[in-house]
Amino acid sequence: MLSGNVQQQPSVSFAQSLIKVLRQNIREYGMYIALFVIMVIFTITTNGIFLSSRNLSNLLNQTGYIAVLAIGMTLVIVIRHIDLSVGFLAGFLGAIAAILLAQKLPVVLVVPIVLALGAVAGLITAFPVARLGIPSFVASLAGWLIYRGLLQRITEGTGTIIINDAIFNALGNGFIPDIPGLSGLFEGVHKLTLLIGIATIALYVLSQISSRNKQVTYGFEVLPQSIFMLQLLFVAALIGWITWVLAGYNGLSWTVVIVLIVLGIYHFVTTQTVLGRHIYAVGGNPEAAELSGISVKRIIFMVFGSMGLLSALSGILYASRLQSASTTAGTLFELDAIAAAYVGGVSAAGGVGKVVGSIIGALVMTSLTSGMNLMGVGISYQYIVRGAVLAAAVIFDVTTRRSAR
Amino acid sequence: MSTPILEMRGITKEFPGVKALNNVSFRVAKGEIHCLVGENGAGKSTLMKVLSGVYPDGSYSGDILFEGEVQHFRHINDSEKAGIAIIYQELALIPDMTVYENIFLGNEIRKGIRVDWNETIRRSGEMLRKVRLDVNPAAKIKDLGVGKQQLVEIAKALSREVKLLILDEPTAALNETDSDNLLELLRGLRDQGVTCILISHKLKEVIGVADTVTVLRDGQTVRTLDAHKGEVSESVLIKHMVGRELDHIFPPRAHTPPGDVVLEVQGWNAYDPGLGRPVLRDLGFNVRRGEIVGFAGLMGSGRTEMAMSIFGNPLGYQLKGELHVKGQKRAFRDPQQAIRAGIAYVTEDRKGNGLILIQDVKENITLANLKAIAHNSVIDSNAEIKIANGYKSSLNIKTPTVQQLVGNLSGGNQQKVCLGKWLFVKPDLLILDEPTRGIDVGAKFEIYTIMNQLVEQGLSIIMISSELPEVLGMSDRVYIMSAGRIVGELPRAEATQEKIMQLATS
Numbered sequence: 001m002l003s004g005n006v007q008q009q010p011s012v013s014f015a016q017s018l019i020k021v022l023r024q025n026i027r028e029y030g031m032y033i034a035l036f037v038i039m040v041i042f043t044i045t046t047n048g049i050f051l052s053s054r055n056l057s058n059l060l061n062q063t064g065y066i067a068v069l070a071i072g073m074t075l076v077i078v079i080r081h082i083d084l085s086v087g088f089l090a091g092f093l094g095a096i097a098a099i100l101l102a103q104k105l106p107v108v109l110v111v112p113i114v115l116a117l118g119a120v121a122g123l124i125t126a127f128p129v130a131r132l133g134i135p136s137f138v139a140s141l142a143g144w145l146i147y148r149g150l151l152q153r154i155t156e157g158t159g160t161i162i163i164n165d166a167i168f169n170a171l172g173n174g175f176i177p178d179i180p181g182l183s184g185l186f187e188g189v190h191k192l193t194l195l196i197g198i199a200t201i202a203l204y205v206l207s208q209i210s211s212r213n214k215q216v217t218y219g220f221e222v223l224p225q226s227i228f229m230l231q232l233l234f235v236a237a238l239i240g241w242i243t244w245v246l247a248g249y250n251g252l253s254w255t256v257v258i259v260l261i262v263l264g265i266y267h268f269v270t271t272q273t274v275l276g277r278h279i280y281a282v283g284g285n286p287e288a289a290e291l292s293g294i295s296v297k298r299i300i301f302m303v304f305g306s307m308g309l310l311s312a313l314s315g316i317l318y319a320s321r322l323q324s325a326s327t328t329a330g331t332l333f334e335l336d337a338i339a340a341a342y343v344g345g346v347s348a349a350g351g352v353g354k355v356v357g358s359i360i361g362a363l364v365m366t367s368l369t370s371g372m373n374l375m376g377v378g379i380s381y382q383y384i385v386r387g388a389v390l391a392a393a394v395i396f397d398v399t400t401r402r403s404a405r
Numbered sequence: 406m407s408t409p410i411l412e413m414r415g416i417t418k419e420f421p422g423v424k425a426l427n428n429v430s431f432r433v434a435k436g437e438i439h440c441l442v443g444e445n446g447a448g449k450s451t452l453m454k455v456l457s458g459v460y461p462d463g464s465y466s467g468d469i470l471f472e473g474e475v476q477h478f479r480h481i482n483d484s485e486k487a488g489i490a491i492i493y494q495e496l497a498l499i500p501d502m503t504v505y506e507n508i509f510l511g512n513e514i515r516k517g518i519r520v521d522w523n524e525t526i527r528r529s530g531e532m533l534r535k536v537r538l539d540v541n542p543a544a545k546i547k548d549l550g551v552g553k554q555q556l557v558e559i560a561k562a563l564s565r566e567v568k569l570l571i572l573d574e575p576t577a578a579l580n581e582t583d584s585d586n587l588l589e590l591l592r593g594l595r596d597q598g599v600t601c602i603l604i605s606h607k608l609k610e611v612i613g614v615a616d617t618v619t620v621l622r623d624g625q626t627v628r629t630l631d632a633h634k635g636e637v638s639e640s641v642l643i644k645h646m647v648g649r650e651l652d653h654i655f656p657p658r659a660h661t662p663p664g665d666v667v668l669e670v671q672g673w674n675a676y677d678p679g680l681g682r683p684v685l686r687d688l689g690f691n692v693r694r695g696e697i698v699g700f701a702g703l704m705g706s707g708r709t710e711m712a713m714s715i716f717g718n719p720l721g722y723q724l725k726g727e728l729h730v731k732g733q734k735r736a737f738r739d740p741q742q743a744i745r746a747g748i749a750y751v752t753e754d755r756k757g758n759g760l761i762l763i764q765d766v767k768e769n770i771t772l773a774n775l776k777a778i779a780h781n782s783v784i785d786s787n788a789e790i791k792i793a794n795g796y797k798s799s800l801n802i803k804t805p806t807v808q809q810l811v812g813n814l815s816g817g818n819q820q821k822v823c824l825g826k827w828l829f830v831k832p833d834l835l836i837l838d839e840p841t842r843g844i845d846v847g848a849k850f851e852i853y854t855i856m857n858q859l860v861e862q863g864l865s866i867i868m869i870s871s872e873l874p875e876v877l878g879m880s881d882r883v884y885i886m887s888a889g890r891i892v893g894e895l896p897r898a899e900a901t902q903e904k905i906m907q908l909a910t911s
Binding site for chain 2: 219288291292351
């Protein structure tokens with residue numbers, strides 16, 4: 001009757017319990033394993049270039065503007081909706097930012113204005129969905145067309161708008177400063193990045209241990225001690241390794257910092273707050289949620305509003321990365337974000353999906369692009385491979401869900 | 406009895422934990438109108454689903470003989486091919502298609518690879534004349550009334566050369582004239598040789614039209630009665646329908662005199678814009694502190710609609726009338742306001758709109774009152790676990806931990822999670838809609854015990870139930886509903902199964 005029941009039996013060997021845990025949590029670990037396998041394959045096929053500091057740093061920065069969209073899209077799909085308008089909305093708002101910057105408005109004003117516009121755009125998409133019951137597919141498809149038109153309209157006269165603001169351009173291209181006055185130590189290594197990495201590892205280990213202790217106190221099932229240690233070690237090593245690699249290039253980029261902050265906020269909201277619980281309740285069973293006193297309409301507005309805000313952020317990151325706003329900015333972003341969310345384990349049936357998963361999904365997709373570019377694979381094959389990976393991820397998700405029942 | 410067209414022998418059908426049909430035998434003679442009666446849950450619909458192949462051959466035991474031959478229906482198509490047609494209460498017509506398209510849907514008349522529309526329209530006209538329905542075959546279904554739609558369904562069945570026509574509660578949604586027309590039509594079809602099985606709760610109509618009546622009770626055939634030998638009368642039917650021993654044991658409770666009025670409803674009307682008809686008419690009732698008030702009635706009598714309309718009206722009925730909660734006049738915009746006013750509603754369909762099956766026990770229990778365990782909107786997960794563990798032990802929810810997914814629990818334990826969820830909002834009035842449906846006897850007793858404890862603590866309970874022994878065993882007072890109205894109120898001392906059934910079938 002019970003699934004996912006891990007008994008602690010001392011007689012069971014480490015290997016046996018490891019296999020058991022992997023099998024029972026295959027859905028959760030699946031995408032990490034997939035990412036790992038993809039990285040190994042590309043490392044081999046590119047003779048190690050794929051794992052070079054420079055390439056990994058680039059890869060993370062390229063993932064940024066899709067990653068923030070994927071975070072928002074996760075929640076949209078969790079409440080059983082979709083938002084197709086986000087790509088051109090991002091492109092359009094990126095162009096707005098470029099125009100405002102051209103008017104010599106300071107970055108500290110431009111960024112909040114554009115983010116606010118994004119939130120408003122999200123609420124506008126939500127209106128027909130929440131109030132009139134129009135399918136979000138249709139409502140956001142209308143948005144897709146409208147924002148595409150608006151983007152062309154404002155870039156028509158000027159063509160590509162070049163952005164000259166150094167601070168703005170740093171968002172997509174810059175790196176965090178190093179600790180000054182320590183030039184003798186760790187020559188050629190970004191020390192602040194290392195420090196942040198070490199702090200993150202410490203924080204992770206401590207929080208995991210305290211949460212496990214709490215679960216034990218309440219008699220919940222926990223991972224066997226040995227597996228738990230392995231997990232800690234694995235994640236700590238992973239963070240440590242990424243930090244080391246990044247520190248060996250230019251350190252953490254502002255894009256990665258922004259994505260991590262957004263991820264942290266959304267992870268906290270979805271897992272720890274009343275709002276997060278309400279969102280997953282609406283996704284799990286909207287009727288039960290409504291009858292439990294949750295306003296489904298309000299949740300739709302909130303989730304689409306956040307999606308619009310993140311679209312604006314995505315547009316800012318993209319414009320900043322290219323140091324310009326172009327007529328085609330944002331093309332297909334929405335589909336990349338949706339694919340990232342599905343690869344990251346978000347369920348199309350609603351109610352299931354983690355923002356962290358979607359980030360991993362986004363990394364999987366960009367890794368594929370980056371790795372295949374390094375290998376010199378043609379763009380046509382790249383699309384086919386990415387499509388196959390998406391299909392495989394969703395099939396894997398559905399079949400493991402079924403067998404778990 | 407003349408030759409049987411249908412014989413079902415020793416049919417037994419089990420669902421997990423429930424024996425829906427237990428060795429049922431059912432025999433229908435050629436060219437008769439055979440009525441099937443019984444309380445909700447007696448097994449009528451299950452028996453018809455076995456017959457029509459909705460439950461495929463092999464998922465039940467027993468034999469079906471149709472026209473003298475053993476049948477193995479694996480799908481509804483198989484029984485249709487054999488000449489059996491079922492018309493359900495929920496009509497299976499497509500509203501945006503025309504009458505003729507609907508009549509020949511899935512049975513299109515072809516000319517080569519094309520549909521022959523001219524022939525379709527001509528034949529539709531023929532069928533419509535047979536059911537004495539005077540509408541344009543090109544009219545859209547959604548433009549017809551329910552009564553006419555019913556006739557289109559029958560025309561559709563006739564177009565497939567039906568030998569055995571089964572109607573499940575065909576008159577439930579019809580007014581008197583339409584009902585009479587339909588019954589008259591059935592008599593006409595009988596004279597043309599169509600055999601008919603009619604499932605109905607309206608006993609007067611059964612008596613008026615039946616040649617033979619079979620009574621089911623608790624998944625067993627009680628009796629088959631021959632109308633032509635004068636065996637059928639309302640009192641006989643009711644006796645057989647409810648004649649169950651009161652063998653359920655109900656925990657004892659001191660029936661203390663009830664306190665102040667907690668809920669008072671006056672002149673309460675609800676109109677469902679989706680269905681396009683009223684669902685509640687002129688209700689008036691009250692509930693006092695420390696009282697269990699039973700709401701009895703047949704399926705579709707408006708009990709759930711009553712609960713929904715009071716509990717913040719999430720289905721969007723147009724409401725008229727007055728609602729007083731603890732002496733204050735109220736109008737709730739959504740369930741949230743009803744919850745804040747002290748009302749809780751445990752729905753009849755716990756999997757459909759009660760629980761979130763993909764979430765765990767603790768998340769379900771706290772869902773309706775997260776505010777109570779949150780500081781500045783951040784959930785205190787320690788407090789949540791403590792609360793959930795509290796209900797786990799006080800309601801005896803059988804689950805290894807409160808971290809277990811609710812979808813993995815048994816029906817009885819799911820129901821207890823529902824109860825826990827709604828007790829956690831600390832209500833004054835708890836509405837329980839079919840609180841013991843589909844759960845085993847042991848869990849039922851536990852839920853009854855909990856209900857008694859709650860009213861002793863001063864809570865008020867509205868219990869909607871289709872199980873008459875439960876209504877009688879638990880309630881202080883019983884309201885009986887029929888066709889959206891309250892047709893009677895009986896105090897505990899005067900209520901009997903026969904009286905309730907008589908009112909409910911009126």
